[in-house]
Amino acid sequence: MDIIWGNRDDLKTFLKEIGKYPLLKPVEEIELGRRVKRLTAIKDACEGRLDKLDLQRYAETHDLSMSEVEQAVRSGRAAKSRMITGNLRLVISIAKKFQHRGVELLDLVQEGVLGLEKAIDRFDPDKGFRFSTFSYWWIRQAIARLTASNSRAMKLPIHIAGKVSKLERLSVEAKANDAVLPPFPQLAKELEVSVARLHDLIECSKPCVSLDAKGCGSDSTPGDYLESTNADPLALLCNQEDQDAIADVVDSLPPQDRAVFILRWGLAEEKPLSAAKTGELLNISKDEVRVREATTMRLIRERVL
Template identity: 30%
Template sequence: DDDPGAGGASTDELLSLSGVPADPWAVDDAGPADADPEAVDADALDLAEARTSAGLDDPVRAYLNEIGKVRLLTAAEEVELAMQIEAGSQQARRHLIEANLRLVVSVARRYTSSGLPLLDLVQEGNIGLMRAVEKFDYRRGFKFSTYATWWIRQAISRAVADKARTIRLPVHVGERHGQLLRITRTLSQELGREPSEEEVATAAGLKVEQVRTLRTAAREPVSLDLPIGDDDGGRLGDLIEDAAPGPEQTVSATVVRTEIESILTALSPRERRVIQLRFGLVDDHQRTLEEVGRRLGVTRERARQIETTALRRLRRPSLAAILRDLAA
């Protein structure tokens, strides 16, 4: 049972390639209730186009050539293997997996615009294929490829949602946004123009606000290091105003603060504390008289009296204005 089938990778090798356990999530064991209208018939798959496509890396081309050597199964053979798997045959399980690896490639190629490399998509789809082998019930009468396509698509969709984006989207949000994209493309072809949000919402059975929310959530962040203009070295971040205080403002505030602290030494500890709390000299948080009173264990009126006395003792009419400017 440990020998790999002709021309295919063993289950363990597929798992090691993906780095993900065979059951990485909890899903409904029932699988699809009926045939998926978008399912791919394994008997009709042809890897010739994929093998000759330009831009494929050598490892991908080698993988496609390797899995293309495995003969496709007839419906009767699928049922026979499923019966053997039910009886505990690991060899039959491996055979069914390897005979359907090209089905995974066919599904994975639909997601090549997601940002993940094709081989990564295939590896994730292989995990879905293994799950399909575990859950397939030949008694229900439909072909294994129809059933497996549902699991393969689910595995790849989850991987795209988890790994392809800078900010991870929940799987259901990613899938719903994918539906919006397909509906938008279809409407664009039918109308000969870009459809409005209202038209997309109607076709999707959603509210306009839901369409806007999905589009906003799926929007990728833009790097501040994005080059702009010609070859002048400019970056997008250079155009964004920096709200942080400049060096001159920082130095000026420090000088004023130092001067005020020096002036406050003429006050009693309680008076100094009231002024510091009122004008945010300690933590940049200005407090009300009621808050100051609670801090000192006195009434609001008593806190006001202490503040008034402190300002009078300082005999600096402009001190209050200076304090307010600093706090602002």
């Protein structure tokens, strides 16, 4: 089944396609698993290469004909494909449990399929386990690692991400039941961590907001409303003897650029102004304010610093 991942319509197409493939029966799992197991054995013997020369060497080593080895490879590949299509419903059911964690459902499903492939390669049908039981952990692990890596602005170690996810789940369950989280000592015991580490997990669970993130229905960003905390910004750029040279550069600027620099660095006011406020005063956009300020700073670096 060939699916091109890209937009939301693909999910409908994918769900429609997998309905064409029936679930596997226990007898089928065993028979298909043995065929894949033989394919895996051939791959291991050929060190992962399945070109004609390697297959010929394998056939000679195991006293088999070339046609028998090629048939085993084709049969194993077909069996693996059938095991994948027969368990896609399981992948989707697991992926849905990880929704709303910053990763699209299609990406979760795609990562789950990779985990499913690993499970197929490691499945031993002669041990008596159902394949769905065996593959569940591999699929879940692949999806959980994807969400841990991509759902946060700062990547957390896998074991920490697992603790944070459990903490968030307990919080959601408490809200759903109109209850409150248990006291910290009890919560730390349930998470199997110390109280001090619990505080760290709570900090890790807080969402990060980019200073460049635009708000709903607005072009403003959090960074536009942050003012500099430096009382004398020029002191950060140069020493005392360079300030006269900087003043000469500022005096040589076009009137608009000079006004932007003075307002942004607080040379005429008690406090520096944000890009948004500067733009309002000069009747220009905040993006133009940033461009003019960057041009001035480049001239100062070239001529003075």
